[in-house]
Amino acid sequence: MPELPHDSTSRGQGQRLRMSKELKRAIEDAYRVVIFTGAGISTESGIPDFRSPGGLWTKMAPIDFQDFLRSPEIRAEAWRRKFEIDKTIVSAEPNKGHMAIAKLIDEGKASHVITQNIDNLHQNSGIPAEKVIELHGNGTYAKCLDCGERHELSWVREIYDASGAAPDCRSCGGIVKSATISFGQAMPEEQMNRAHEATLGCDLFIAIGSSLQVYPAAGFPVLAKRNGAMLAILNREPTELDQIADLVIHDEIGPTLAPIAMLN
Structure with a gap:
């Protein structure tokens, strides 16, 4: 009897579960988590990148x-x-990734969300506005x-x-x-200062859904790593900072984060 081919779907689900467990353990072990988000989290809500x-x-x-x-x-x-x-954009709603982050904020595990996004979906997911640092x-x-x-x-x-x-x-x-913030417009000084302070205050920095190519925003994961924090990256595609990260997950955002936050 010929050997049955391996089920790639099962392998993919198994790997996702394993990586989710690693990230969950890192979050549980951390004293203060800061989350950084880019367009990739919002594409899962139907907003184009x-x-x-x-x-x-x-x-x-x-x-x-x-x-x-x-x-x-x-x-x-x-x-x-x-x-x-x-x-x-107007009909977009927070997805499981947004809701998982909101739960981490609500439970006090994550202190802030630093975001490159302009869609207000983090606030719509229930995160207090003062916890969302909008760089753009x-x-x-x-x-x-x-x-x-x-x-x-x-x-x-x-x-x-x-x-x-x-x-x-x-x-x-x-x-x-x-x-x-438009091309050629100065970055918001207050938000940049708040992001800098939050980054220096964390021991786990999680970059989610960002190519990490747009500076100065992409400098915050580097700052966190240099300051001794663990750096985790969750993005569908490889990023330029994968080589310095402690944990890298190339997968969908919502399905990866939902088990961590134990969302139904």
Whole structure:
């Protein structure tokens, strides 16, 4: 009787379970965990990764911050693109990966989530806003670049639809922009400082769903490792920092994290 072929699906499930157990043990042994997330966790909620090959930014160059500032026409085009992109984002909901992280935060095992994402899904999963450090801002509202007043996107959309132009701040007349960090725009100093402090305070740093290629954000895993913390990386594809990590898992995020947080 010929030997039956090995079941690759079973092998894959077995490896996932083993690696999940290793990560779970590292989390249990840690005193303070900091979690760093990139676009990969949100793609499992149906949000596209704009940086990946074939993504939006490979088809349509992003608008530079200085161009946004100098031209009302470019600002109007930026808002047109924003509302078009939001069609694929507004219906997205937190997935098992987000919920597992939320549980680790709620149980006090993880202190903060440092994220490159702008989709607000960590907050929507139940994590208090003060525990989420948004390095690239938040795309669910807008802010005046002059006075800092918050403007809801529904208000911006109403003005844009009526006039075809980008609105000015209702308080000071300044430029209103999505509360995200654009190409050419300075990183948010307060958020960077908070991320730096959180990173130095952890003994386990888990990078999840990030290619770890975009700096200065990708410098935080390196900082954690140099400061003596254990570095774990969970990403579907290899990253540039795999070689310095203590634990590397190349797998889906939600299915890997769900058993760790014991989600149903």
